[in-house]
Amino acid sequence: MASNDHGQVGGQGLTEFVDRYKRYMQQKEETNEFIRDLLVYADSVESNLREENSQLHQLLGNTRLDLDDATKSRRDLQLRLRDMETRLGIAPDRNPYVMVLIDGDGLLFKEHLVRQGAVGGRKAADELRKAVTEKFSYAEETPIEVVAEIVANVSGLSKAMKRDGCLDNEATLYDFVSGFNQAKAPFHFVDLGYSKDAADAKLLCSARFHLRNFNCKLILMGVSHDVTYAPYLDHLIHDETFKQRIIVLEGCPTVQDIVSTGITITSFKNIFRSDKLRVHSPQSETTQAASPPPSVSYAAITQTKASPPPQITLPIPLKRANTPARTVKPPTPAWNPGPRGLDPLIQVNSVALERLKKRKGGDKLCNNHFLRGPCTKGDECDFEHNYNPTKDEKNVIALFARLSPCTKGQDCDIDNCIYGHHCPSVVNGICSHPHCKFRVDEHPPGTKFKYPRHADW
Structure with a gap:
């Protein structure tokens, strides 16, 4: 009996050992499979990282090229700007000026200045520069320059001023113009002759040119008397770029069409006349x-009006009884407006x-x-x-x-x-x-x- 029990116990131990061995081998196989899967996953991650790293290196290289190109372009632009400033002799905001554009046929200098001839011309230029500088100073640390351009028909103006009585001699106005031109380098009084279109075109072209110049801080236009400038001024004040940089300089009261644009208007009453020239008709023309x-x-x-009834003229006047004679008034002379x-x-x-x-x-x-x-x-x-x-x-x-x-x-x-x-x-x-x-x-x-x-x- 004892031997049989011992045999049974030994058989059970072997079976248990075999079971444990099988479990061990199964676990080992699973471990090996896990390690293989882990190695495959690690290899995949490494491949992806290598690819991303390669792309980042390429992007970094392109960025460096872009940065080098931008740096070179910026330096080239700086050199070109410096060269341009050197050739033009200017630097941003270091040469500010106010441009004065005047239609001299309508905006007239005071009589006491014109009568002094060349001396009056120089005084007019000095007073104009002083008035503009005091009223429109740009910056305390940067002195502002005043540039003036006056266009007129000097011959026609001198005759009109003589007829008005404010000049005794037409040559006085020519002397005044010479004195004005001699006073300041940027002051010009230009005789354009009899062409009204040339005066308008010259002033408007000058205004357009100076408005595009960053150094021009303000334009004063002496055109208050002329309605033909109204459309141009109306166009300008609707452009925010130009609206604050243009002002009408007034002599005689500004025409309504220009006032209606809403543009700013100023005046220098001590320099320019506030009235127009008077018209004197020759006696021979009035008669x-x-x-x-x-x-x-x-x-x-x-206006549509009915035509007057026809009148019949008889060769022999009819006699009318007890009809008082009528006095026939002489015809009224036709109106003559002037020269x-x-x-x-x-x-x-x-x-x-x-x-x-x-x-x-x-x-x-x-x-x-x-x-x-x-x-x-x-x-x-x-x-x-x-x-x-x-x-x-x-x-x-x-x-x-x-x-x-x-x-x-x-x-x-x-x-x-x-x-x-x-x-x-x-x-x-x-x-x-x-x-x-x-x-x-x-x-x-x-x-x-x-x-x-x-x-x-």
């Missing part, structure tokens, strides 16, 4: 027996007139372009250029231009001047234009006005 027929006006065409006289008649087709009246805003035709063309303002003009008007339409355009007064009035000696030299809107003694721009003395004596007027200047 002329006949004058040209009055021009057809805008008001005359738009230039009345503008010639413009025949206008009413259909063409109504057609062009319907064009509004920027669709309106440019008077200068179609009457004298091409327009000196080019693409910056606010009116239409791309149009082919008929002959009748050109007559209407000429009529519209007549509604704007010529800045020289009766002193104008330009034969083909397109502007009006007296009001063309007077019909039967009544001015019917709602926004008449002519002064009272540019209407026939006794003219009544259908609409309220602004104060004359």
